[in-house]
Amino acid sequence: MPDSSKTGALLVADIGSVTTKVGLVDSVNGEFRYVSAGIAATTAAPPEMDILTGVRDAIRQIEARTERQLLTDDQQLIVPERSSAQGVDAFVAITSAPQPLRVAIVGLSRELSVTSAVRAINRTHAIVEATFALDETGGRWIPLTVPPNPDGGQTAATTVLQDPLVLAAEALARARPDVIVLVGGIDGGATTALYDLANLVAVIVGSREESARPIVIFAGNSAARAQIANRIAQVTPLRSVDNVRPTVEQENLAPLQRELEALYDEKKVKWLPGLNGLTNWTSAPIIPSSLAFQNVVRYLARRFGLSVLGADIGGGATTVVTARGDTTTRAMHASLGIGHHLRNLIDQAGVKQLMDWLPIELSPDEAQTGWLNQSLRPRALPTTRQDAYLAQAAARVALATAARDVSVEGLDLIVLTGGAFTSNSNLGALALLALDALQPRGVFSLALDPFGLAPAFGGIAYVNPEAAASVIERDGFTTLGTVIAPLSNNREGQIDARVQITPPSGGVINLEVQHGSLELVPLLPGQKAMIEVRPTGGVELPHAKRGIFKAEVAGGALGLIIDARGRPIGLPSDPEKRRTKVQEWFWDVGGEVAYG
Amino acid sequence: MADAIIPTLAQTRVVKMARIRRERLLPTRGAVMVTAGSRVGALDIVAKVGTAGNLRPVPLARYLRTRETALEKYLLKQPGEDFAEREILASKPESFGMLRRIYRAPKAGRIAAMRGAWLALDLLDAPLELRALYRGAVINVMARQGVVIEATGALVQGAWGAGGEGYGVLRKIVETPDASLTEEHIDVTVRGTVLLAGSSVNEAALRRAAQEHAAGLIVGGLSPQLRHLVAELALPTLVTEGFGERPMSAPIFDLLTAHIGEETVVNAPTDSFSTMRPEAFIPILATGGSSEAAPLPTLVAQVNANVRVVGGARLGAIGKIAEIPTLPRTLESGVTVWGAELITTAGEREFVPWENLELIG
Numbered sequence: 003m004p005d006s007s008k009t010g011a012l013l014v015a016d017i018g019s020v021t022t023k024v025g026l027v028d029s030v031n032g033e034f035r036y037v038s039a040g041i042a043a044t045t046a047a048p049p050e051m052d053i054l055t056g057v058r059d060a061i062r063q064i065e066a067r068t069e070r071q072l073l074t075d076d077q078q079l080i081v082p083e084r085s086s087a088q089g090v091d092a093f094v095a096i097t098s099a100p101q102p103l104r105v106a107i108v109g110l111s112r113e114l115s116v117t118s119a120v121r122a123i124n125r126t127h128a129i130v131e132a133t134f135a136l137d138e139t140g141g142r143w144i145p146l147t148v149p150p151n152p153d154g155g156q157t158a159a160t161t162v163l164q165d166p167l168v169l170a171a172e173a174l175a176r177a178r179p180d181v182i183v184l185v186g187g188i189d190g191g192a193t194t195a196l197y198d199l200a201n202l203v204a205v206i207v208g209s210r211e212e213s214a215r216p217i218v219i220f221a222g223n224s225a226a227r228a229q230i231a232n233r234i235a236q237v238t239p240l241r242s243v244d245n246v247r248p249t250v251e252q253e254n255l256a257p258l259q260r261e262l263e264a265l266y267d268e269k270k271v272k273w274l275p276g277l278n279g280l281t282n283w284t285s286a287p288i289i290p291s292s293l294a295f296q297n298v299v300r301y302l303a304r305r306f307g308l309s310v311l312g313a314d315i316g317g318g319a320t321t322v323v324t325a326r327g328d329t330t331t332r333a334m335h336a337s338l339g340i341g342h343h344l345r346n347l348i349d350q351a352g353v354k355q356l357m358d359w360l361p362i363e364l365s366p367d368e369a370q371t372g373w374l375n376q377s378l379r380p381r382a383l384p385t386t387r388q389d390a391y392l393a394q395a396a397a398r399v400a401l402a403t404a405a406r407d408v409s410v411e412g413l414d415l416i417v418l419t420g421g422a423f424t425s426n427s428n429l430g431a432l433a434l435l436a437l438d439a440l441q442p443r444g445v446f447s448l449a450l451d452p453f454g455l456a457p458a459f460g461g462i463a464y465v466n467p468e469a470a471a472s473v474i475e476r477d478g479f480t481t482l483g484t485v486i487a488p489l490s491n492n493r494e495g496q497i498d499a500r501v502q503i504t505p506p507s508g509g510v511i512n513l514e515v516q517h518g519s520l521e522l523v524p525l526l527p528g529q530k531a532m533i534e535v536r537p538t539g540g541v542e543l544p545h546a547k548r549g550i551f552k553a554e555v556a557g558g559a560l561g562l563i564i565d566a567r568g569r570p571i572g573l574p575s576d577p578e579k580r581r582t583k584v585q586e587w588f589w590d591v592g593g594e595v596a597y598g
Numbered sequence: 599m600a601d602a603i604i605p606t607l608a609q610t611r612v613v614k615m616a617r618i619r620r621e622r623l624l625p626t627r628g629a630v631m632v633t634a635g636s637r638v639g640a641l642d643i644v645a646k647v648g649t650a651g652n653l654r655p656v657p658l659a660r661y662l663r664t665r666e667t668a669l670e671k672y673l674l675k676q677p678g679e680d681f682a683e684r685e686i687l688a689s690k691p692e693s694f695g696m697l698r699r700i701y702r703a704p705k706a707g708r709i710a711a712m713r714g715a716w717l718a719l720d721l722l723d724a725p726l727e728l729r730a731l732y733r734g735a736v737i738n739v740m741a742r743q744g745v746v747i748e749a750t751g752a753l754v755q756g757a758w759g760a761g762g763e764g765y766g767v768l769r770k771i772v773e774t775p776d777a778s779l780t781e782e783h784i785d786v787t788v789r790g791t792v793l794l795a796g797s798s799v800n801e802a803a804l805r806r807a808a809q810e811h812a813a814g815l816i817v818g819g820l821s822p823q824l825r826h827l828v829a830e831l832a833l834p835t836l837v838t839e840g841f842g843e844r845p846m847s848a849p850i851f852d853l854l855t856a857h858i859g860e861e862t863v864v865n866a867p868t869d870s871f872s873t874m875r876p877e878a879f880i881p882i883l884a885t886g887g888s889s890e891a892a893p894l895p896t897l898v899a900q901v902n903a904n905v906r907v908v909g910g911a912r913l914g915a916i917g918k919i920a921e922i923p924t925l926p927r928t929l930e931s932g933v934t935v936w937g938a939e940l941i942t943t944a945g946e947r948e949f950v951p952w953e954n955l956e957l958i959g
Contacts, residue, residue, distance in 0.1 A: 382909025
């Protein structure tokens with residue numbers, strides 16, 4: 003690793019599935035600060051098939067904006083920095099451009115081991131392509147209709163009974179995963195059925211051409227490892243990790259996640275077209291964007307002693323990271339995004355759920371047409387109000403889906419990044435997006451990554467931790483404000499809380515917060531105010547002592563956001579009333595959604 | 599004055615004559631039937647495999663009611679051996695040899711592997727013959743996998759496609775690029791042809807086209823409701839503009855119209871992980887020397903370049919770049935972006951952000 007004390011200017015690149023962003027970080031008055039950025043199309047796919055093309059496009063924008071030469075005439079990065087302020091001392095890249103790993107899960111129990119494996123996979127750059135749970139393969143044989151075979155003298159369709167175990171095994175054999183995850187059994191438990199599953203995996207994998215065989219990860223009963231190795235390792239590489247379900251009650255997902263991340267790096271990141279050219283520019287590893295973002299969220303949590311949630315809605319994937327003390331968790335949907343993967347979102351969530359968040363009247367066909375066209379050309383800017391609303395609705399559902407199993411209790415800070423947040427300039431609409439999708443409760447700050455580079459700033463830590471810390475703290479996020487979100491079952495119009503705000507300019511603002519309301523109270527960035535919140539009977543506000551919550555809170559671009567819509571947020575079932583309500587909320591937070 | 603910033607744009611190739619190379623690969627290893635240098639027609643078989651990977655794992659020990667360690671002695675066929683339909687693969691004596699518990703092959707095939715209690719049967723019910731699809735010359739053979747074919751002809755890349763690959767004579771079904779294709783347009787005469795439609799197609803027309811065994815469909819737009827149906831019907835469908843009702847771009851419609859009656863390929867894989875852009879290809883014998891059928895020329899975003907608007911209110915508009923401003927511009931919405939001034943085919947001049955443009959040609 004380079005000597006950080008000697009590092010001057012740096013370039014950071016985030017090579018996403020849709021766009022490539024590059025940022026210039028330099029020392030300004032003794033502190034590392036963000037200076038400029040460029041954004042271009044990611045060029046991993048044909049016809050370019052070279053990620054460097056997009057990186058250079060973005061660098062040329064920085065050159066134009068800063069009048070600082072960064073590339074040589076033959077388009078190589080000038081490194082190290084020259085005395086004439088040409089070039090940079092270091093280059094750092096993160097990426098989310100590769101396709102996710104395709105994983106098949108083979109396990110004993112759907113409810114236990116297979117469910118735990120799915121949970122582990124949903125936190126990595128992987129998608130579940132097929133699952134086989136032995137406890138689902140019993141029961142009666144299933145009648146299947148076989149089409150007529152005139153060549154064999156059969157002119158009519160026939161019915162045959164088929165073993166459900168064989169049908170499940172055939173489905174597994176049809177899948178074409180990169181990895182098979184074999185799970186099952188608690189540690190020290192019975193092994194016979196597990197060995198049988200290992201034989202099934204071996205017979206399927208062993209039937210394939212050697213070059214087309216998936217890698218197998220065993221994450222089941224650790225007592226079975228040696229026997230599993232006997233069965234699998236002869237036909238394909240086997241990696242064994244700790245049991246995802248060591249006891250019935252306990253899950254241990256981290257070892258499987260780590261192994262999948264390592265495989266993602268080996269099988270996907272390292273095969274990105276053009277990566278070799280990029281590695282000539284840097285000695286630092288090119289790491290997955292989600293890992294870099296996780297590092298940023300963890301850094302913020304540790305540095306300021308906060309419970310932090312980070313949300314990243316990208317073109318290909320949606321990631322939610324939480325960091326509380328030393329515990330960091332990540333939920334990730336590698337096939338749910340607002341770019342190419344928008345069609346997956348439509349298929350998984352359904353058009354109706356997406357349309358729930360539209361404030362304008364559209365037919366399901368019109369809405370779906372808009373989303374699908376966006377997925378065909380994910381870089382296109384929404385230059386009509388309708389397109390902007392469609393993009394915002396999709397982003398809500400992507401984030402809500404990714405955060406489904408994430409606890410949103412007791413948060414101090416929520417940070418937002420990704421294409422959904424950087425392609426729109428209306429901060430109120432972006433805050434509303436996060437509140438609608440995550441539905442967090444309590445009192446917490448909301449901050450936005452204005453340049454879409456916060457994850458890449460996290461990547462700087464691999465070459466210069468001091469610069470990373472400086473630029474994350476100073477330029478990584480714009481504070482939108484402090485949110486007060488009580489939890490209540492009141493009816494709309496009833497008083498949820500009485501709020502007293504003492505701004506620095508003096509005077510006192512007293513508010514009666516009605517259930518169902520969403521309000522902004524101006525409090526400028528850098529300003530602080532004392533607030534006193536008195537929830538009414540039956541209304542909960544975490545950290546309230548003896549029914550009163552008192553704290554000094556910071557302002558932001560939006561100020562104080564009082565979200566008394568309750569949790570879960572109730573959307574009217576009548577379409578017209580629902581649209582009106584969603585539109586009201588947009589107005590409440592600062593007007594129309596921005597576009598273009 | 600600073601130079602304008604011109605990023606790498608997305609592009610759609612619509613080329614009257616070009617030399618292209620396409621890989622034709624088996625899904626699993628088999629036999630290549632042609633040699634490098636040979637010329638192939640669209641329907642020639644370039645590679646084949648006895649089975650397209652139709653593997654049936656069988657819990658044989660369970661069926662024979664025996665332990666896996668004893669299974670081997672009851673096997674009548676060993677891994678690697680072929681078997682016929684209904685042939686007995688394993689037999690276990692029961693009741694002191696009075697009865698036998700047997701397992702018969704469900705279909706002809708080969709024993710692919712055996713491990714523990716499981717036998718894997720590679721069933722021959724789905725032999726796969728891979729056709730050249732692109733008429734041209736085999737320039738490379740990948741042993742047991744497939745070939746690379748070099749072909750010359752007209753190429754049209756689509757925005758979306760599904761249904762697989764098809765080959766047939768191109769037939770114009772509607773007269774204008776903004777006409778809709780309905781079931782009344784389709785009769786038995788569409789069998790084996792690639793249908794050139796206009797702005798959209800309805801469900802009944804899709805079903806009728808599949809029922810009458812049309813070889814493919816090229817259409818400007820497709821209702822989102824029909825995207826899964828296209829894959830289910832296995833009707834190779836190339837959508838040139840996008841979803842919804844979208845008149846086919848004039849350069850595409852005109853190019854295809856010029857080749858009505860000629861053999862046409864529609865290659866539209868359904869697999870969402872495929873990086874291949876769906877396309878239509880019309881093979882044309884190059885007669886004008888190497889210059890006529892050069893590899894695809896690189897498209898460059900510059901003044902006079904042909905572009906298509908791919909986002910915003912002008913979605914689908916075709917035009918030429920008239921000017922590339924050296925400074926970014928602020929749109930009505932307040933967002934400042936880099937882009938280009940276009941003159942559309944309708945004669946309108948308009949500034950469009952680079953993000954909402956693609957090169958076409």
